[in-house]
Amino acid sequence: MASSAADCAPSSTDTNGDVVIKTGEVTSKGRAHKLMLSEKGLRLISTVQDKSGSSVAPVKKSKSTAGAEAETQPNKIFAVHFIKSSPKSNKRRCANIQLEVTDGSGSDVWISQIEEKRKEGKPQKLLVVINPIGGKGTAQQTYAKQVQPLFALAGIETVVKVTERAKHALDIGKTFDTSTVDGVVIVGGDGLYAELLHALVLRAQEAAGVDVNDPDAQLAPLNIRIGIVPAGTGNGVSQWLNGNVTDVETATLNIIRGETNPTGIFSVHEPDTMLASVFGKKPVLSAEIEVLRKSPQPPSEKAGEGDTADAAVSGFLAKITEGENDRLYFNPFGDSFDLFLLGEAGGFSNLKFIFGLLSRKKSAMDAEFVEGYRNIVGYRLRILEEEVKDEAAASNSNMDHHDYSRMLDIDGELLTCSVPHIDVRLHAGFIQAFSVNSVKD
Numbered sequence: 001m002a003s004s005a006a007d008c009a010p011s012s013t014d015t016n017g018d019v020v021i022k023t024g025e026v027t028s029k030g031r032a033h034k035l036m037l038s039e040k041g042l043r044l045i046s047t048v049q050d051k052s053g054s055s056v057a058p059v060k061k062s063k064s065t066a067g068a069e070a071e072t073q074p075n076k077i078f079a080v081h082f083i084k085s086s087p088k089s090n091k092r093r094c095a096n097i098q099l100e101v102t103d104g105s106g107s108d109v110w111i112s113q114i115e116e117k118r119k120e121g122k123p124q125k126l127l128v129v130i131n132p133i134g135g136k137g138t139a140q141q142t143y144a145k146q147v148q149p150l151f152a153l154a155g156i157e158t159v160v161k162v163t164e165r166a167k168h169a170l171d172i173g174k175t176f177d178t179s180t181v182d183g184v185v186i187v188g189g190d191g192l193y194a195e196l197l198h199a200l201v202l203r204a205q206e207a208a209g210v211d212v213n214d215p216d217a218q219l220a221p222l223n224i225r226i227g228i229v230p231a232g233t234g235n236g237v238s239q240w241l242n243g244n245v246t247d248v249e250t251a252t253l254n255i256i257r258g259e260t261n262p263t264g265i266f267s268v269h270e271p272d273t274m275l276a277s278v279f280g281k282k283p284v285l286s287a288e289i290e291v292l293r294k295s296p297q298p299p300s301e302k303a304g305e306g307d308t309a310d311a312a313v314s315g316f317l318a319k320i321t322e323g324e325n326d327r328l329y330f331n332p333f334g335d336s337f338d339l340f341l342l343g344e345a346g347g348f349s350n351l352k353f354i355f356g357l358l359s360r361k362k363s364a365m366d367a368e369f370v371e372g373y374r375n376i377v378g379y380r381l382r383i384l385e386e387e388v389k390d391e392a393a394a395s396n397s398n399m400d401h402h403d404y405s406r407m408l409d410i411d412g413e414l415l416t417c418s419v420p421h422i423d424v425r426l427h428a429g430f431i432q433a434f435s436v437n438s439v440k441d
């Protein structure tokens, strides 16, 4: 019978001083290792060295021998799914390793003890919201083939909802009893994520009596963990949260691992109304800007002189960290953000900048027409209605300048302001997102 971690009294500590729960002998691809489960997790330590210092294969069994043993002995083979990091690229990727127990014990004991350890503070039950038409339209198949099997292996129970129409996620977020689950996971793109989050944020504020239309209101916390499995087109949020990759299995394992990091959201307001709460946004308009900085000024105070600029036609914001090797990192975990306004450089230069930014090239930031406001917590845009500078908009016969100047493109979704100014605020660390914080400072 498989024992639990509680049955196994810790008897020693490892070299890092962490309490060891269980050790044993295993082989992987014929090489011998010591397997150690400690308070910090699982470690595989190579035990046999050849003259050159690399591991050798001390155990070789014919297939028939292994088969015969399997009939008479407890199951010895098990697989461990894990995430490995690449120090060079700073990317995280999932991997798995097959281990064979060689010390006479069975794999069941290992599986149950690793599971016991994994479960501490980890999600047991999740709401999964799938957008069947996001991205390539294969989110349901992706979930069935790659996500659900890993959740099942980890013993995670799921409540699955497939969206039936646009904005359905808003209704799910408004009505689903989130106290019955340990987290909400979306299988879709940034749009679905923003919709569900928006509904959950509004609901939490309503319950706490917070006036969401006040840009400077302190939002009530969202007491539910959020995760995202990439199945959209852009998948920017998933990339930022999951160690710079848009890989389905890595995202799924991050959710199973249960690590969460406090992650910021933005709210976008026009006077008296909260238009959206989103992860990032790209306003497309001509405007004056007033930037809000964090302390020493309280967030509601205006920025000092010199922080007001005008004539931006579009902007992009995120907290951007410059790493090694011409790399940029988008950091959703910071307590401030950087706003970049794109001047009138022409479509190609703007596109080149955005492409460089999305490809995370540090050199993209050198473009002369980019005006950066670093370490800010919010801003106000006053839209210059008489100075719409986008020729495409000006030549669009279905839309006059007034309509266009009040239109916001928020992650691909168009919203129209009823008055010509908006407020944008960062709510730093507002949600607990299943994620790895792989951003280099």
Ligand SMILES: Nc1ncnc2c1ncn2[C@@H]1O[C@H](COP(=O)(O)OP(=O)(O)OP(=O)(O)O)[C@@H](O)[C@H]1O
Residues within 6 Å of the ligand: 131, 132, 133, 134, 135, 136, 163, 164, 165, 166, 167, 168, 187, 188, 189, 190, 191, 192, 193, 195, 231, 232, 233, 234, 235, 236, 412
């Ligand atoms: N069943 C559905 N039918 C039609 N539209 C839907 C349905 N489910 C969700 N949507 C809409 O799909 C839109 C986009 O979804 P999602 O973000 O998942 O994918 P995407 O746009 O391809 O990816 P990304 O936002 O990362 O670029 C959302 O605005 C949502 O309202």
